[in-house]
Amino acid sequence: xxxxxxxxxxxxxxxxxxxxxxxxxxxxxxxxxxxxxxxxxxxxxxxxxxxxxxxxxxxxxxxxxxxxxxxxxxxxxxxxxxxxxxxxxxxxxxxxxxxxxxxxxxxxxxxxxxxxxxxxxxxxxxxxxxxxxxxxxxxxxxxxxxxxxxxxxxxxxxxxxxxxxxxxxxxxxxxxxxxxxxxxxxxxxxxxxxxxxxxxxxxxxxxxxxxxxxxxxxxxxxxxxxxxxxxxxxxxxxxxxxxxxxxxxxxxxxxxxxxxxxxxxxxxxxxxxxxxxxxxxxxxxxxxxxxxxxxxxxxxxxxxxxxxxxxxxxxxxxxxxxxxxxxxxxxxxx
Amino acid sequence: xxxxxxxxxxxxxxxxxxxxxxxxxxxxxxxxxxxxxxxxxxxxxxxxxxxxxxxxxxxxxxxxxxxxxxxxxxxxxxxxxxxxxxxxxxxxxxxxxxxxxxxxxxxxxxxxxxxxxxxxxxxxxxxxxxxxxxxxxxxxxxxxxxxxxxxxxxxxxxxxxxxxxxxxxxxxxxxxxxxxxxxxxxxxxxxxxxxxxxxxxxxxxxxxxxxxxxxxxxxxxxxxxxxxxxxxxxxxxxxxxxxxxxxxxxxxxxxxxxxxxxxxxxxxxxxxxxxxxxxxxxxxxxxxxxxxxxxxxxxxxxxxxxxxxxxx
Numbered sequence: 001x002x003x004x005x006x007x008x009x010x011x012x013x014x015x016x017x018x019x020x021x022x023x024x025x026x027x028x029x030x031x032x033x034x035x036x037x038x039x040x041x042x043x044x045x046x047x048x049x050x051x052x053x054x055x056x057x058x059x060x061x062x063x064x065x066x067x068x069x070x071x072x073x074x075x076x077x078x079x080x081x082x083x084x085x086x087x088x089x090x091x092x093x094x095x096x097x098x099x100x101x102x103x104x105x106x107x108x109x110x111x112x113x114x115x116x117x118x119x120x121x122x123x124x125x126x127x128x129x130x131x132x133x134x135x136x137x138x139x140x141x142x143x144x145x146x147x148x149x150x151x152x153x154x155x156x157x158x159x160x161x162x163x164x165x166x167x168x169x170x171x172x173x174x175x176x177x178x179x180x181x182x183x184x185x186x187x188x189x190x191x192x193x194x195x196x197x198x199x200x201x202x203x204x205x206x207x208x209x210x211x212x213x214x215x216x217x218x219x220x221x222x223x224x225x226x227x228x229x230x231x232x233x234x235x236x237x238x239x240x241x242x243x244x245x246x247x248x249x250x251x252x253x254x255x256x257x258x259x260x261x262x263x264x265x266x267x268x269x270x271x272x273x274x275x276x277x278x279x280x281x282x283x284x285x286x287x288x289x290x291x292x293x294x295x296x297x298x299x300x301x302x303x304x305x306x307x308x309x310x311x312x313x314x315x316x317x318x319x320x321x322x323x324x325x326x327x328x329x330x331x332x333x334x
Numbered sequence: 335x336x337x338x339x340x341x342x343x344x345x346x347x348x349x350x351x352x353x354x355x356x357x358x359x360x361x362x363x364x365x366x367x368x369x370x371x372x373x374x375x376x377x378x379x380x381x382x383x384x385x386x387x388x389x390x391x392x393x394x395x396x397x398x399x400x401x402x403x404x405x406x407x408x409x410x411x412x413x414x415x416x417x418x419x420x421x422x423x424x425x426x427x428x429x430x431x432x433x434x435x436x437x438x439x440x441x442x443x444x445x446x447x448x449x450x451x452x453x454x455x456x457x458x459x460x461x462x463x464x465x466x467x468x469x470x471x472x473x474x475x476x477x478x479x480x481x482x483x484x485x486x487x488x489x490x491x492x493x494x495x496x497x498x499x500x501x502x503x504x505x506x507x508x509x510x511x512x513x514x515x516x517x518x519x520x521x522x523x524x525x526x527x528x529x530x531x532x533x534x535x536x537x538x539x540x541x542x543x544x545x546x547x548x549x550x551x552x553x554x555x556x557x558x559x560x561x562x563x564x565x566x567x568x569x570x571x572x573x574x575x576x577x578x579x580x581x582x583x584x585x586x587x588x589x590x591x592x593x594x595x596x597x598x599x600x601x602x603x604x605x606x607x608x609x610x611x612x613x614x615x616x617x618x619x620x621x622x623x624x625x626x627x628x629x630x631x632x633x634x635x636x637x638x639x640x641x642x643x644x645x646x
Contacts, residue, residue: 094544
């Protein structure tokens with residue numbers, strides 16, 4: 001296998017919490033991301049799934065260095081992203097882009113669509129001259145399914161789906177290798193979601209792009225992703241191919257997540273058994289010891305789950321962070 | 335791709351023109367009659383004060399400091415449409431001249447507050463952390479100093495003649511300095527607050543992800559989005575600065591004879607109010623009209639620039 005495009009090793013992002021007295025001092029830390037390791041191959045689409053607050057967006061932003069990681073390493077095409085400064089970091093930014101969740105907040109309301117899409121072109125000196133930049137912006141608009149004659153319009157004159165296309169065009173402008181898609185469809189109407197997913201899939205195929213596709217439910221990533229990583233409370237609990245995760249989940253949390261996704265077939269849907277988790281997600285301020293999922297786990301085993309942090313280990317060609325993943329007696333799979 | 339390319343060549347004339355937020359606001363503002371009328375009146379007052387003295391001198395031979403003691407305080411007449419004061423000076427010429435001073439003080443103080451306040455606040459909010467804390471404590475410090483005391487000390491300690499710049503009287507310069515010194519503080523706070531919330535916006539994050547330099551992010555993506563409230567606040571600053579000037583002059587700390595401002599004229603007029611009412615009415619009414627219009631203009635701009643706020 002060739003060297004992966006993106007390699008993340010033991011990434012940690014902690015947000016300090018200040019409190020007390022006249023002189024504030026750090027009293028704790030929100031462990032938003034606490035030891036995430038993953039790889040994205042060239043041309044691969046990796047899904048990153050988990051409920052809100054589990055650290056998936058933080059992971060994406062730390063990879064792009066929009067947030068400074070507390071610890072760990074991000075290697076993009078052989079370069080250590082964390083070690084780059086100034087000009088070399090700016091050069092690298094051309095090759096990693098991001099598409100945001102909220103198509104209303106992610107476009108500057110004072111700039112025309114043409115200016116927004118041309119910004120990466122001007123910043124990195126890819127196309128010089130305002131006319132040439134506008135033409136390139138129009139080409140990108142066309143490729144993203146927007147009418148190029150609207151290049152002089154402002155974001156507020158477009159619908160949510162169209163705005164998301166503008167965001168995609170901007171991300172494509174610098175001709176990146178990797179795009180972090182931060183829940184790009186969850187703020188859109190269901191009818192628009194499919195269109196945007198198809199567009200993203202088409203673009204990935206045409207341009208050989210890699211995506212880190214962040215989503216909060218499996219339904220969104222089902223048809224797009226080659227592999228899926230499931231996150232819970234700042235850690236990856238299971239990582240495998242789409243078929244492995246959806247048809248044969250091994251981690252009890254993944255099983256609950258998979259069983260929550262409705263099946264578009266009334267016959268099967270009627271017999272679908274849901275694994276309903278008890279309780280709330282613990283606070284990332286003071287995550288539980290041992291396995292982070294043990295407070296809600298339906299197959300928790302005495303003492304070991306509480307005492308020992310399960311490593312992300314290879315089990316049947318996929319990675320699972322559960323002490324009992326290989327033990328059908330406990331997990332009830334087999 | 336060639337087929338797609340040819341179809342992409344969109345003629346300049348075929349492009350659909352967008353409507354920017356500024357154009358939107360302009361359209362909304364034009365529908366606000368009171369505010370538009372106020373703007374027209376303000377322009378008229380400015381013309382009256384800037385061109386007026388020249389016209390008055392040519393047509394009536396009246397200047398703000400030309401005395402004719404034999405006239406004394408005479409009531410309005412054809413030669414002196416607003417009458418004359420106790421020294422026989424034409425009140426209309428003095429009102430126009432006073433308007434110049436008052437408007438100039440107000441505009442300069444506002445310009446200073448815009449320039450210093452916006453930059454200071456934007457940098458403070460954008461850099462954040464300790465720099466922000468230090469910069470804002472400095473603003474707090476200045477704000478908590480009684481500004482009147484500051485101005486009085488400034489006026490008393492520095493002899494006006496020592497700071498005159500060119501043809502500008504020293505008392506003007508001191509007035510500009512004193513009012514400029516305090517007028518930017520609140521604006522800096524407003525801008526800082528705006529910047530703090532704007533820099534968390536996703537489009538700012540997108541710009542960072544693209545690799546746009548920090549200064550460009552601040553002045554292209556953040557500052558233009560703070561300008562709405564800034565413009566509104568500035569329009570409402572002008573009247574307050576004019577009132578401060580009038581107040582200082584009223585106390586005898588500002589403009590000195592034979593110069594005049596609306597403040598000094600009103601002060602003089604108030605002393606003779608019962609005997610020679612025109613001495614108070616002419617400058618008083620002009621000033622009131624101006625302040626009135628400025629407030630209506632500011633309200634109109636606020637409604638136009640921030641349509642969500644004005645509904646209540």
